[in-house]
Amino acid sequence: MTVTIRSYYALAASCVVALMLAVPAQADVRFYRINKKGQETESEFVFNADERGCHNFPLSRKVHRVAQVRFEYCEVFTESDCRDDSIVTARWAGKRKKSPDKKQPTTRLSPGAMWVLSEEGNVKIKSWRCQ
Secondary structure (H helix, E strand, C coil), X not given: CHHHHHHHHHHHHHHHHHHHHHCCCCCEEEEEEECCCCCEEECCCCCCCXXXXXXXXXXXXXXXXXXXXXXXXXXXXXXXXXXXXXXXXXXXXXXXXXXXXXXXXXXXXXXEEEEECCCCCCEEEEEEEEC
16 A cells, blocks of 8 residues: 555656646746835735836835846836836845855846845835846
8 A cells, every 4th residue: 555655646746847847937026025014025916027128016116125036137226117227226135145246236136036125124116127
């Protein structure tokens, strides 16, 4: 009986791996803010977060941290339409700083989940661009 159960789990695991390989990985950008209790919460209803290009928020969003995966880089702006004169500089707050872009503050956020926009709290963001 043990062999049958183990075989079942092995088959199930191989099916999950096959499904993961069959589904293409999707790019995504997420925005987090610090609430009144000092807790970090993800911004909801971010449309087009998986698409390249410039995107405006319907209203400005308070953002503390940005996470992005599978884009070459992302940028965030305090003004609509990704105005270059309103680009925000971020700092990598993660443990690994092997890549040069994570050693210094930058406006181009490479893949990762620990891009902090401000040590003091939230920054009002009106647009973002990912490539």
